[in-house]
Amino acid sequence: MTETIPRPRPQGSQAAPATPGTLICAPLRIEARAVRRGLEAAGEHSANPPEVRRTGYGTTRAARVAGQLSHEPFGQMMIMGVGGGLSTDLSPGDLVVGTGVGAVTCASAPILAGELRRAGLPARTGRITTVDHLVRRSQRAKLAAEGWLVADMESAPLAAAAAGRPVAVIRAVSDTPHHPLAGIVSGGLAALHSLRAAAPVAQRWAAACGTRQVLLAGPRSFCAGVERAIEIVERVLERQGPPVYVRKQIVHNTRVVGGLESRGAVFVDELDQVPDGATVVFSAHGVSPMVREEAARRGLAVIDATCPLVSKVHAEARRFAADGYTVALIGHAGHEEVEGTLGEAPGSTVLVQTAADVAALRPRDGERVAYLMQTTLSVDEAAEVAGALRERFPAVRAPGSDDICYATTNRQVAVRAVAAESDLVLVAGSANSSNSVRLVETCERAGTPAYLIDGAEDIQLDWLAGVSTIGLTAGASAPPAVVEEIISALSGLGGVSVSERVTTTESIRFGLPKEVRR
Ligand code: SF4
Numbered sequence: 194m195t196e197t198i199p200r201p202r203p204q205g206s207q208a209a210p211a212t213p214g215t216l217i218c219a220p221l222r223i224e225a226r227a228v229r230r231g232l233e234a235a236g237e238h239s240a241n242p243p244e245v246r247r248t249g250y251g252t253t254r255a256a257r258v259a260g261q262l263s264h265e266p267f268g269q270m271m272i273m274g275v276g277g278g279l280s281t282d283l284s285p286g287d288l289v290v291g292t293g294v295g296a297v298t299c300a301s302a303p304i305l306a307g308e309l310r311r312a313g314l315p316a317r318t319g320r321i322t323t324v325d326h327l328v329r330r331s332q333r334a335k336l337a338a339e340g341w342l343v344a345d346m347e348s349a350p351l352a353a354a355a356a357g358r359p360v361a362v363i364r365a366v367s368d369t370p371h372h373p374l375a376g377i378v379s380g381g382l383a384a385l386h387s388l389r390a391a392a393p394v395a396q397r398w399a400a401a402c403g404t405r406q407v408l409l410a411g412p413r414s415f416c417a418g419v420e421r422a423i424e425i426v427e428r429v430l431e432r433q434g435p436p437v438y439v440r441k442q443i444v445h446n447t448r449v450v451g452g453l454e455s456r457g458a459v460f461v462d463e464l465d466q467v468p469d470g471a472t473v474v475f476s477a478h479g480v481s482p483m484v485r486e487e488a489a490r491r492g493l494a495v496i497d498a499t500c501p502l503v504s505k506v507h508a509e510a511r512r513f514a515a516d517g518y519t520v521a522l523i524g525h526a527g528h529e530e531v532e533g534t535l536g537e538a539p540g541s542t543v544l545v546q547t548a549a550d551v552a553a554l555r556p557r558d559g560e561r562v563a564y565l566m567q568t569t570l571s572v573d574e575a576a577e578v579a580g581a582l583r584e585r586f587p588a589v590r591a592p593g594s595d596d597i598c599y600a601t602t603n604r605q606v607a608v609r610a611v612a613a614e615s616d617l618v619l620v621a622g623s624a625n626s627s628n629s630v631r632l633v634e635t636c637e638r639a640g641t642p643a644y645l646i647d648g649a650e651d652i653q654l655d656w657l658a659g660v661s662t663i664g665l666t667a668g669a670s671a672p673p674a675v676v677e678e679i680i681s682a683l684s685g686l687g688g689v690s691v692s693e694r695v696t697t698t699e700s701i702r703f704g705l706p707k708e709v710r711r
Pocket residue numbers: 416417418419477500501502503568569598599600601628669
């Protein structure tokens with residue numbers, strides 16, 4: 194699959210110069226001065242530093258300048274100035290990065306806002322409207338109700354002059370509904386201070402602009418166990434209404450958990466946080482028998498979203514232990530799945546994380562050792578530990594079929610394929626997602642830098658400078674929409690051509706527990 198998100202050339206323009214520069218438009222003299230000082234203070238030297246141009250106050254001047262700019266051969270445009278806050282939760286000095294202004298979409302806004310926040314600045318994304326007069330109190334509420342976050346008097350015509358080239362808008366809030374124009378002096382100072390502090394980030398944004406290829410790993414994103422677990426919570430919410438208690442995160446992804454929380458799911462660490470008699474959902478990672486017993490003792494109605502492939506490992510642990518084996522569980526300490534599996538046969542199961550742990554293992558009977566694996570391990574890493582077990586205990590029993598699940602294996606194979614062709618790989622997933630972290634490690638082992646990101650806002654601009662091919666995948670718990678969001682944000686830095694490398698296709702589906710079947 195190849196899809197190109199084009200970066201149209203400006204109408205009537207000539208071919209771009211070899212190293213097209215960055216134009217920072219600042220309408221007022223004091224705004225241009227704040228930006229210049231911010232660039233100077235940062236002391237960042239570039240062979241092609243941005244040009245900061247004062248473009249004049251108000252829509253009429255902005256439109257006149259825009260008419261000239263559209264014929265200029267700059268590579269990317271940043272608009273920086275102060276603006277009037279429309280939302281009541283804004284404060285003077287807050288930075289608003291425009292997701293769109295007028296008819297122009299500023300797709301890189303999430304990346305830019307994330308970079309500003311990492312620089313310690315109060316930044317958020319939102320829609321910016323350009324008006325031809327100062328906004329008074331009653332009009333603020335009306336514009337806010339229409340979904341605008343900030344009003345200014347120049348951005349829309351200036352952004353249109355970018356004519357398809359990368360464009361971003363940063364407006365520092367000078368006045369708000371609670372600090373209206375009467376307080377504009379103190380608010381204006383706070384805004385100029387933020388604008389100055391944002392200037393080095395604007396320069397990094399410019400350095401990250403450029404056309405790129407994105408290679409998508411296939412398969413990626415949700416597996417059958419995660420889809421099933423999410424559907425279980427959604428169905429319980431539909432049937433019983435909120436609150437619906439879920440022990441631990443249903444799957445290890447902040448977006449998924451946040452989305453379900455907003456619909457009434459309540460995630461708890463332990464069952465003592467669940468009221469007597471309530472319904473509780475067990476997460477996809479599984480629980481130990483002790484947790485099930487406690488739920489029964491408390492009279493809780495349990496709906497089990499444990500992935501069937503995790504349940505399979507639990508059953509193997511019980512079977513080996515019943516046959517008198519010492520079970521070496523290859524996995525990571527503290528992971529919920531590991532805790533659940535260890536709890537199935539606590540007297541017979543020992544966690545081994547490394548070959549050194551294997552050397553230290555003291556089984557009851559060296560002829561009766563078996564091993565099992567956490568489902569989301571790195572295939573290579575687990576093979577090393579399993580090899581050490583086979584070497585030390587030649588009669589060691591292996592699981593009947595692979596414990597590392599199909600989804601983990603498939604995503605590692607797929608990401609290895611794109612890593613081989615990429616300058617860097619972005620892995621969508623949360624920090625506590627084991628299979629997502631393993632994808633990063635798989636790339637690094639293949640010699641390609643890789644970064645774990647929850648979303649586009651976590652992309653650091655320095656990663657992208659000079660990078661022309663980006664591999665992109667998502668862990669088994671990361672929603673497909675995040676991948677789309679990342680591609681869209683990258684396209685705001687320049688044209689992006691998207692291709693997919695499919696190493697296998699998946700068709701596995703798991704049935705739902707009887708409590709939520711329709
Ligand atoms: S990653 Fe594997 S074990 Fe975990 S939920 Fe998905 S299919 Fe199940």
